[in-house]
Amino acid sequence: MRLVLADDHPLFRLGLRLGLEARGIAVVGEAADGWEALRLCLELSPDVALLDLKMPGLDGLAAGRRLRSERPGVLVVLLTTFSEPALIESARLAGLHGFLPKELSLDQLVAALQELISNPAGARLPAQTLPRLSEREQQVLALLASGLSNKRIAAQLGVSPDTVKDHIASLYAKLGVGDRVQAVNKARDLGFLLDLPPG
Amino acid sequence: MRAWVKPLSLRAQAAVVTGLLSFVPSSVVLLVLLVRDLALASRLLWPLLLWLLVVGVLSGLIGYLLSGSLLSPVTRLEGDLAALGEGSGELQPRLDDPAEVSRLRAAFLALLRRLRREQDRRSAFLAALTHDLKTPLLATRHLLEALPTLDPAGQQALIGRIQSENQRLLATVQQMVDAHRYERQQVQLEPQRFALEPWLEEFRERYAARAAPLGLRLEVQGSGEVLADPAALQRAVANLLDNALRYARSEVRLSAAREGGEIRLRVQDDGPGLPAPFALLSQPFTAQPIEIAGIRYAAGAGGLGLFIARSIAEAHGGRLEAEPGPGARLCLALRAPAAARR
Numbered sequence: 001m002r003l004v005l006a007d008d009h010p011l012f013r014l015g016l017r018l019g020l021e022a023r024g025i026a027v028v029g030e031a032a033d034g035w036e037a038l039r040l041c042l043e044l045s046p047d048v049a050l051l052d053l054k055m056p057g058l059d060g061l062a063a064g065r066r067l068r069s070e071r072p073g074v075l076v077v078l079l080t081t082f083s084e085p086a087l088i089e090s091a092r093l094a095g096l097h098g099f100l101p102k103e104l105s106l107d108q109l110v111a112a113l114q115e116l117i118s119n120p121a122g123a124r125l126p127a128q129t130l131p132r133l134s135e136r137e138q139q140v141l142a143l144l145a146s147g148l149s150n151k152r153i154a155a156q157l158g159v160s161p162d163t164v165k166d167h168i169a170s171l172y173a174k175l176g177v178g179d180r181v182q183a184v185n186k187a188r189d190l191g192f193l194l195d196l197p198p199g
Numbered sequence: 200m201r202a203w204v205k206p207l208s209l210r211a212q213a214a215v216v217t218g219l220l221s222f223v224p225s226s227v228v229l230l231v232l233l234v235r236d237l238a239l240a241s242r243l244l245w246p247l248l249l250w251l252l253v254v255g256v257l258s259g260l261i262g263y264l265l266s267g268s269l270l271s272p273v274t275r276l277e278g279d280l281a282a283l284g285e286g287s288g289e290l291q292p293r294l295d296d297p298a299e300v301s302r303l304r305a306a307f308l309a310l311l312r313r314l315r316r317e318q319d320r321r322s323a324f325l326a327a328l329t330h331d332l333k334t335p336l337l338a339t340r341h342l343l344e345a346l347p348t349l350d351p352a353g354q355q356a357l358i359g360r361i362q363s364e365n366q367r368l369l370a371t372v373q374q375m376v377d378a379h380r381y382e383r384q385q386v387q388l389e390p391q392r393f394a395l396e397p398w399l400e401e402f403r404e405r406y407a408a409r410a411a412p413l414g415l416r417l418e419v420q421g422s423g424e425v426l427a428d429p430a431a432l433q434r435a436v437a438n439l440l441d442n443a444l445r446y447a448r449s450e451v452r453l454s455a456a457r458e459g460g461e462i463r464l465r466v467q468d469d470g471p472g473l474p475a476p477f478a479l480l481s482q483p484f485t486a487q488p489i490e491i492a493g494i495r496y497a498a499g500a501g502g503l504g505l506f507i508a509r510s511i512a513e514a515h516g517g518r519l520e521a522e523p524g525p526g527a528r529l530c531l532a533l534r535a536p537a538a539a540r541r
Contacts, residue, residue, distance in 0.1 A: 009334045011364050015341025022348055054330070081333045102337050106344065147316040149292075149308070179289045181315065188322070 001117060004029040004044060006037035006060065007052035007079075012102075016050075019106035025113070034058025041067050041074055047117060053080035053087070061087070065094040075116055079109075084191025085128040092125035099125055130190060131174035140167040141192065145184045210266045217262025218255045225251045272300040280307065332371065335364055377434075378503045381510035388428040388514055392536055395455045395462070396422045398429065402453055406440055415447050421455030425462045426536040427515050432464075435511035435519075438504035439466035439529050446470030446527065461517075461532045469526040477521035477529075481509040505529075 003020065005027050007013045017027045028044050031037035033055045041049045049067055051060035058066075064076040077098035078091055091099050098116050100109065133141065136157075143153045150168070154161040172178060175186045207215070229247055232240040240247075272295075279290055290308055293301070342361055346354055380386055403419040410417040425432070436453065443451045447468035454465045473480060508531065509519040517533035 007334075009338060011342065011360060012334050012338035014360075015338045015345060018345035018348070019341050022345065081330045081337075102334065106341060145319060147312040147319070149312075184319065 001025045001048060001113065002028045002044070002046040003048045003050055003113075004031065004037060004040050004046045005050050006031040006034065006040075006055065006063070008032050008055045009052075012052075016106075020110065023106065023110045025110065032056075034060060034063035038063045038066055041071060045071060046074060048075045048077060048113060050077050050079050050113075053078055053082055061090060061094060061096075064091070064096045068095040075120055077113065077116065082191075084189070085130055086191030088125060089128040089130055092127060096125065133171070133174060133192065137167055137171050137174070138192070140164060141171060141183070141187055144168065144171075144180055145187065209270060210263055213266035213269075214259040214263035217265075218259030221254045221258035222251060225254060272296050273303075276300060276304055276307070283311075328375070332368065335368055339364060374503045374507065377507050378510075381507055381514075384514075386431075386510075386514055388431055390426050390428050390515070392424055392426045393429055394422075394424055398433075399453065399455060401433075402436065402440065406444070406451075406453075409444060410451060413444065413447075414449070415444065416450045418450065418452045419454070421453075421464075423455060423457050423462060424536055425455075425533060427533060431511045431514070432531075432533075435508040435531060436464055436466065438508045439531070442466075442504055442529075443468035443470070443527065448526075457535055460535050462535045464531040464533075465522075465528065466531075467524070467526060467528045472525070473521060473527050477505075481505045481519065 001024075003025055005013055005016060005020075007016070010032070013030050013032075017030065020027055028046055029040035031040050034051070035057045037049065037051055037055075037060075038058065049064070051064055053060040055063075060078050060080070064078065067074055067076055075098070076096045077100060078096060079100050079102055080087075081102045083101060088099050097120065098112065100112055104112065139157060140153060143156055148156065150161050150164045154164045157164070168180070168183075171183055175183050175190075177183045177186050206212070225247070229240070229251070232243070232247075272293075275293075276296075283290055290304070290311060292304065292308065296304060339361055342357060346357055349357060399419050399421055403417065406419075407417050440451065440453060443466050447470045450469050452465070452467045454467075456463055456465075505519075508529075512519040512531050512533070515533050517531065519529060519531050522528040522530050
């Protein structure tokens with residue numbers, strides 16, 4: 001198995017490379033950011049691109065998405081400390097093959113990679129059951145999370161307080177919660193964190 | 200003892216006060232009667248006293264009932280707060296509250312919002328920090344596993360790297376502890392007067408070794424005297440220099456100069472400049488957000504250094520501020536000590 005490894009933490013890369021090589025996997029390239037990872041993968045066409053999520057420049061998800069369209073034959077796997085469902089869903093929609101936690105032991109990681117590579121057609125991320133929030137609801141959620149009152153939210157969005165009340169009621173229903181503290185906590189757990197950009 | 204000190208409930212107080220007040224007019228009548236016509240007064244004494252008592256009790260009762268309805272908005276607020284404390288319900292402004300209770304409710308609402316904002320900030324910070332600490336810890340786990348498979352030279356090199364990573368992790372944790380201490384203002388300073396030149400020289404020696412491998416030029420200049428806690432001031436400037444080294448493109452400058460009544464310690468770099476307003480960056484536990492897939496995540500312990508530097512400046516009665524200019528320019532200003540002693 002030929003693999004390109006991308007992570008912005010040099011020691012993590014080193015540890016992973018030593019461990020993977022000891023288990024017979026050839027680490028043919030190492031990158032510290034998403035752009036470098038993309039360049040290496042285009043150049044080397046490895047079997048697997050193992051990408052960290054949080055990297056400077058281009059994050060692992062964006063790099064993976066580009067890689068999928070430019071080198072469909074490369075298996076793209078995210079290896080990350082994040083596990084929010086909204087991120088897994090984004091990875092699935094980007095057509096990535098795997099979303100593995102960094103906490104896996106090297107043996108578990110290698111087993112997971114081998115399973116993916118033995119059956120690339122079956123390598124599909126599970127769809128996440130996420131509430132579908134409208135653009136307006138996401139805006140209301142972000143303002144709610146920053147601690148604004150209904151009146152202030154209404155003023156910020158240029159709508160009436162009653163409209164805001166309706167949006168909040170709809171958010172509560174979609175998130176399955178009963179008050180704003182629970183709404184914000186639930187939204188954070190799902191990965192709809194504060195500061196959602198519109199859309 | 201305590202039972203004696205404990206004040207009556209507001210309703211009981213209202214009942215007692217209205218009851219006592221009702222004695223006033225009847226007592227005046229009784230007094231006038233006593234002065235004008237003692238014989239009549241002594242004949243009517245007992246019926247009058249009884250009358251006084253009945254009016255008093257009735258008034259007290261009315262006071263008790265009336266105060267109940269007067270206090271009902273407060274009782275409602277109390278109920279709302281109790282429900283909130285149990286984690287259900289929500290504190291909402293109410294239009295039918297009288298002005299005083301409305302203000303009280305508004306004060307509670309403001310307090311709650313502030314607490315929630317604080318809590319949100321902290322949980323975002325904690326989440327980011329967990330991510331920051333997890334990767335190096337996992338790295339060390341993998342490296343320790345690989346260690347026995349290496350030749351002695353490789354092992355030696357790897358051990359060195361693990362040690363320095365361990366040091367870095369410890370420094371991150373120490374920064375958190377310090378930030379917490381400064382936030383609670385539990386810091387004891389021991390200011391003393393010292394010359395800046397040798398002090399700056401120490402920085403030059405320490406940081407030249409770090410700047411060179413990064414391809415950065417380090418310029419240190421300045422002289423004069425300052426009245427400060429040397430260790431704390433060193434910590435503050437070190438934090439500023441660490442940031443500058445991280446973001447500079449080619450050059451980092453540290454300078455000290457007396458300007459007006461102040462000693463100004465400046466750290467400048469020619470990097471991209473501060474990523475957010477200084478006021479935001481120098482807050483404790485403001486994690487700089489990063490964006491992944493359109494979702495913004497707080498980015499961890501990066502912001503603590505500036506907060507600690509600012510707190511040290513302020514603990515000295517000085518300040519830390521950002522100055523306009525290319526790159527990042529941070530200035531730590533301290534009051535200059537009185538004319539040098541001879």
